[in-house]
Amino acid sequence: MALGDSQTEGLGDGDDLTGLRGWADRFADHLVRHSPGLRYANLAVRGRLAHQVRAEQLAPALALRPDLVTVVAGMNDLLRPRFDADEVAGHLEVMFAALTAGGARVATLTFPDLTRIIPVARPLSARVPALNARIRQAASRHGVTVVETVHHPVVTDPRLWTPDRLHASPLGHQRIADAMAHALGLPGSDDAWTRALPPPDTQAPGTRQAAIAELRWAATYLGPWLARRLRRRSSGDTRTAKRPRLTPVHPPSRPPTAQPDRDTPHPAKEPT
Template sequence: MHSWQSYVAIGDSFTEGLEDPGPDGAYRGWADRLAEIMAAGNPDLRYANLAVRSKKMRHILAEQVPAAVALRPELVSLCGGTNDILRPGADPDAVAALFEQCVRQLTEAGSKVVIFTGIDTKGVPVLQRLRGRIATYNVQLRAIADRYGCLVVDLWPLTALQDRRAWAEDRLHPSPEGHRRIALLVAQTIGVRTEQAWDEPWPPAQELVGLARHRADLRWAQQFLVPWISRRLRGVTSGDGLSAKRPELGPLCQRSRQGQQEKC
């Protein structure tokens, strides 16, 4: 078991916590949930979350990594590259090269880095076409982890996270239950004690088949795929103009959002 003193999360919407609204309506996500688990055993934990939705690896490298280095945390979680890999013609090797620069700077600053592989998109409409590209990227990430001694959260083979209930309606972000399980998985990876198991069996559920599945796929395309394509064509992202929800390293009971401090 390990009692971390400070933790900074960097990345994109996955780490910001999209599709996991908290009691106040603000996004919570697995990183906030993980910090809560860590703080249960160490009330002195200091935590910051610099992740912003839609950010690519070059943005994470240029904006978030220097900020994380300046905070000098004991632990940094880094998950990024999905927004690059989703683009047509993306080169997984080039994205991995940027990822390695992030890891190098963080480790040279003295932080232990925990990274994530991409999920297996087999059977997911549209996204399953990216399966080979994601697998190639994962190979590079594991090699980077070996070179720099990173902890690895390997999402690719986990059947417990391949259940459709682990993912929100947009099929890109975890559901609240998915975020909860990922937080428990990361806690296990970094050596933090938990009372629950991330891979507890899902209760039985009726699978969508035939016409019902076709209708669900069509509804997903109309609500999420078409707007995403529209934003790409217009050169805008859902993260434009947004800043980190928790840019300062501090006690968990303090949340910095738009320059205001809220205490528990």
């Protein structure tokens, strides 16, 4: 079972017309190859803050009595003006405690350095390590497995992110799924997800090109995101979980493949 926000829902990997996949679905595909009869639910909804994940998803998760649960939340909180690392980690810890007390094995992950992905986020640079430290502490108290993505430079490679820079690309989602499998010690998993991608086919943009790209990104993604914040709206206001019940996962005909390890275009996604 997967709890969380847009990253766990799968934004950046598919679309709302053809269906979202995402790292949690890819991880379930890995699991079912070793656990025939696996049933899987994904309660994640885009735009949710940590307290909303706790309020809306914890009780339904406990009612379904899962054996394995992933809990990933806090990125949306990081981007809010009134961010409180202790408060966010507190909501995560309540979920860790309740789920492990119910007999579930629980896994979570740390967050990458936002400033390597979004240069304008430098004023928020201290928030990520503060939250990551508290996630580790809460996880340690409840025997929760932590996927340490933050320690590996590849996680901020632009090719692992969609153009909005907030959601993983299909390749990025596959890397997260592989990281989760490796952290949990699943058969056939290894540390290949930590390895750097091959050099890109294109040269890095010059200073002027980079500046133009930043302005274009701000107009396309940052502006609409700020407008929603001012209106106190979220991209998930009318959304519900895509997979609210435990249903069977059918083994893929072959191991899931990500997009090639090179810079490829992705459809634009609006930040949550």
